[in-house]
Amino acid sequence: MGRSPCCEKVGLKKGPWTPEEDQKLLAYIEEHGHGCWRALPAKAGLQRCGKSCRLRWTNYLRPDIKRGSFNLQEEQTIIQLHALLGNRWSAIASHLPNRTDNEIKNYWNTHLKKRLAKMGIDPVTHKPKNDALLCNDGQTKNAANLSHMAQWESARLEAEARLVRESKLRSHSIQHQLSSTPPGYVPGSGSGSDSASTLAQPLRSVDVLKAWSGGWSKSSEGNGGGLNIGIRGDLESPTSTVTLSENAPQVMNSGAIIGENSNPIIDFVGTSGSTEAGIIKEEGEHDWKSFSHSSHFPDNSAPLTSSLHDMTISMEGPWNPESLRANSDCGHVGIVMEEGFTDLLLNDSAEKSLSYNGKDSDHSGASGSGSSDYYEDNKNYWNSILSLVNSSPSNSPMF
DNA sequence: AAGGTGAGCAACCGCTCCTCC
DNA sequence: AGGAGGAGCGGTTGCTCACCT
Numbered sequence: 449m450g451r452s453p454c455c456e457k458v459g460l461k462k463g464p465w466t467p468e469e470d471q472k473l474l475a476y477i478e479e480h481g482h483g484c485w486r487a488l489p490a491k492a493g494l495q496r497c498g499k500s501c502r503l504r505w506t507n508y509l510r511p512d513i514k515r516g517s518f519n520l521q522e523e524q525t526i527i528q529l530h531a532l533l534g535n536r537w538s539a540i541a542s543h544l545p546n547r548t549d550n551e552i553k554n555y556w557n558t559h560l561k562k563r564l565a566k567m568g569i570d571p572v573t574h575k576p577k578n579d580a581l582l583c584n585d586g587q588t589k590n591a592a593n594l595s596h597m598a599q600w601e602s603a604r605l606e607a608e609a610r611l612v613r614e615s616k617l618r619s620h621s622i623q624h625q626l627s628s629t630p631p632g633y634v635p636g637s638g639s640g641s642d643s644a645s646t647l648a649q650p651l652r653s654v655d656v657l658k659a660w661s662g663g664w665s666k667s668s669e670g671n672g673g674g675l676n677i678g679i680r681g682d683l684e685s686p687t688s689t690v691t692l693s694e695n696a697p698q699v700m701n702s703g704a705i706i707g708e709n710s711n712p713i714i715d716f717v718g719t720s721g722s723t724e725a726g727i728i729k730e731e732g733e734h735d736w737k738s739f740s741h742s743s744h745f746p747d748n749s750a751p752l753t754s755s756l757h758d759m760t761i762s763m764e765g766p767w768n769p770e771s772l773r774a775n776s777d778c779g780h781v782g783i784v785m786e787e788g789f790t791d792l793l794l795n796d797s798a799e800k801s802l803s804y805n806g807k808d809s810d811h812s813g814a815s816g817s818g819s820s821d822y823y824e825d826n827k828n829y830w831n832s833i834l835s836l837v838n839s840s841p842s843n844s845p846m847f
Numbered sequence: 848a849a850g851g852t853g854a855g856c857a858a859c860c861g862c863t864c865c866t867c868c
Numbered sequence: 869a870g871g872a873g874g875a876g877c878g879g880t881t882g883c884t885c886a887c888c889t
Binding site: 462463464465499500503504507508550551554555557558559 | 854855856857858859860
């Protein structure tokens with residue numbers, strides 16, 4: 449590989465772990481917890497660096513790890529979350545109980561990415577590669593789109609980072625209230641910081657997903673704000689909407705989004721208007737509301753409050769209104785991220801899954817038949833994702 | 848049967864972030 | 869406030885095994 453070793457110490461073993469080493473590590477952690485990883489190998493009698501031990505534990509030895517192939521729901525979750533979060537494997541893993549980020553990363557790289565590519569979908573943007581065909585001036589529009597995506601991504605990361613910080617602050621205070629900790633095996637990590645992030649991660653991710661789901665609606669009537677390419681003609685997709693406020697602060701219909709300093713604002717606003725979409729949006733809104741009063745946060749620290757605010761992302765970087773107009777020209781009314789093709793991908797595995805179950809799978813491949821089925825499926829899908837999100841992470845000591 | 852090839856997965860590496868002093 | 873050390877994350881590598889010729 450030609451790289452310098454991660455540990456200066458010569459004589460430390462590298463490469464695959466032997467069962468004896470596993471046993472030593474396991475026995476030590478079960479008895480003492482891992483504590484300081486760097487000090488662990490010596491205490492456990494291992495000729496490994498602490499980093500290697502940590503990796504072996506988190507990716508393989510942890511008792512709560514689920515191994516084996518991913519099921520359909522997990523695939524769906526990964527794909528949707530990847531569309532939402534990008535290569536944030538640890539964040540994605542926090543929504544998949546008992547799966548490690550490494551496993552998810554590998555599964556993405558070896559299976560899902562290829563499947564997307566095979567179907568002509570860009571695994572990075574989750575958009576069709578022949579996107580340009582939809583526009584008269586393909587290259588210009590694509591460039592605008594790319595710029596758009598970059599700005600979006602940057603803003604999103606910024607917001608997420610903020611969520612993490614806030615969540616950590618909150619979880620610290622929650623931690624102070626939780627006096628007892630299980631002995632021996634320390635969830636996730638022995639360090640206080642890690643425990644905090646362990647608590648914090650689900651909060652952040654839930655916020656993002658809630659927003660995503662809440663903002664999912666038919667993007668617009670008439671000109672079809674979404675990018676609806678006709679592998680399946682009636683395909684609509686979860687959509688995030690960018691709202692541009694050039695000068696005046698704006699209040700959006702999803703809830704007070706105020707722009708400061710005339711900075712443009714990104715808002716997860718379902719543009720609603722269509723009946724089918726309304727179902728989804730209302731559900732999303734309901735979820736948001738109910739979530740804010742959820743018993744998850746008895747101290748009323750209300751993560752939703754922050755999530756709503758955090759979904760209002762001030763763009764500090766250059767924002768070019770031209771890109772929005774460019775998008776509008778080819779039917780994108782301020783649409784930045786879309787995911788309809790992810791669903792196409794999922795149909796592939798859904799078909800397999802359904803046929804395994806001996807059910808009829810013809811709905812997934814048929815074009816045009818059953819748009820109500822489609823919306824029902826999506827509704828169910830998002831419900832499952834949300835319930836997964838709401839229920840899973842706390843189960844795992846790691847997450 | 849033997850060698851070649853590619854996919855899948857475990858593990859490593861370096862960077863970044865966080866915490867503590 | 870800032871530096872040091874530790875932990876976590878994402879990208880990448882290389883080994884193993886199954887399949888193909």
